[in-house]
Amino acid sequence: MSPLLLVLIPALGVLLLGSRSGRARAPALLLGVATLELLVALVIAFEASDTGYFHGYVMVDPTARLFATVIDLIFFGIAVYVWNRVREAPALETGIERFVALALVFLGAANLALFANHLLLIWILLELTTLTAAPLIVRPGVLSSRRASWHYFLFSSVGLGFALIGFFCLARSLDADGREATFFLNELAARVGGPADPWRKLGLALVFLGFGTKLGLAPMYSWLPEAYDEAPPATTALLAAVQFNCALVGLLRVVQVYRSADPELVSTQLVVIGLASMAVSTVSIIATRNIKRLIAYGSINHAGVIAIGLGVGKAASYGLLLYVVSNAFIKAILFLTVGKIKAHYHTKDTREISGLIKDLPYSGTFLMIGTFALLGFPPFGSFRGELLILSGLVGTGQVLVFAVFCALITISFVATGRTVFPMIWGEPKKKVTWPPQTALAAAPKMVFLAALVAMGIYMPSGVDLLFRQVATSLGGP
């Protein structure tokens, strides 16, 4: 099955939104498109053939197959959340078609970015996801959300600008070496070789800085807590769990090509960026009293762990993938749950929220489980992934990095628990009536939770094979 269907289906959805009946049923249309996308992504994921389309600009490979499944599953969960939220709060029907149209363009671009085999095409598609996500951050009448949207757009433009210059520097490196420059990833892999010249060193540094900005890695991370905090929860989940993975796949593509030629250069840069991100996020986790910002800083922390895992490579590759996919599900669960909690308490201040497990049993339970997964507890995939990354650090002799990593993780663990656990198990501060939460509303989060546990305990052989194929492409065994 052609991956172009993953673009055509959202495009058709946008066209249907143009009709009066389409606009009237916008949330259902979103849900319908998300369901179809998920089905197509699942079929593509388990088809054995890896082929190219459009003169090689689009390529099916294990990395694209795995991540398309993940982002389409999460998008499906977000679509269910939106559909249910509009049913609960009919005031949200006003302007919903704008959200749906932008979300569908975002989805099409995100899917194609995963399958793109050309660096400039990846850049264009990531820009397109940014251009569609930026207006989604804005909440009507809330100036701070408009400012957050501007900062997100500003940082993304600058970050992706750096990545683009990085691509041109990498092309110049080939020129300088007497080889024909190319942006096709499969051709790059065959042409890159020999010791790194200044163009390649500069190019890789700029690409890491650029993609690092999109991932919320230090030093250009300051847009992330603000955007995640101010955006509506559905948009936050889109940014944190869908766009994050698209940008990460862009970074993985570059690492897949350049790791064999410059293992030291790639590893050192990624480990340094990763540790710096973990350090700044740990300090911020200690200081914040805003639940959305707390999870946002947790995301920066996770991005740091991912950068370190990517830098370690080899034995850590499989663990890295487990961690990345777990991270996507954890963020989707937590941000969608926090949306419910904020709608209930009308605050994000952690000191004002208490006794969630009694007051909002579903949301309290999801916040509790999500926090345990965020902190890397067993039996979740994040625990297994983190363990494999740590053993990879020890295996490659990076003991100092291992020690700093463990210290930072421990501090962020204590700081997060100190803030979140009283919210869950403390005495309720107020009693309000709350409409009963339907099982359907909780279903997507249950699916994400099942996936998290499966990654920690047992994975079906087909899924495991896909993970291992991607790990091999990253230099894993």
Add this chain to the structure above:
Amino acid sequence: MSPLLIALLGVLLIPLFVATWRTSLLGLSCQGLLIAWIAFRLEKPEMTLGTALTVLDLVVVRALAAPLALYLVRSAQNPPRRNDVIPPNMLSWSLVLGLVLLAFRLAAVVVPQDGDQQTLVAVSSSGLLLGLMVLSTQLNVFSQIVAVVRMENAIALFELGGQHHDVSPLVRVGQIAVLIISVLLYRWYLSTLNVEGSPSAPPSPEAPAL
């Protein structure tokens, strides 16, 4: 080509010292035109699809449409004439000169042979570093937008120096489309953030969010 590049460097520097918002926009326009001129000096102009796209990108969008779109919004807001792009003090001016020297030093490292290529890399690096400097010193949305567009122009100049044979017209169209949508979004932010940010704007109650 070097006189054109030096002229471009001048166009990058002058709006930093002549601090009016109109000079900033005129500077963006001149940058687009000079980069287009440089593009035609690098490749002989022939009537091909690639040439048409270059004209669309550099002349129509960067030199004309983007500055004009920002000008229309800005003039409707009736702002004060003066708009400091960098803090007006000796430290900032020294920093500007230091960044230009740093850009030329960097160019000498990556392109050891003296010539047009080295100057092109130096001028585009200067544009990029000066854009970053403006971004790091300014909180005002207009100045930030001008800084990002300056950086995008610097990237376009840098792109001209490479030989990219496998970039299809469709990809070029995609890049131009991204630029056009970005300019529309800049316009949107400039018109909405400046108005809503003013002290006279009444606070609005928060509606339920998705």
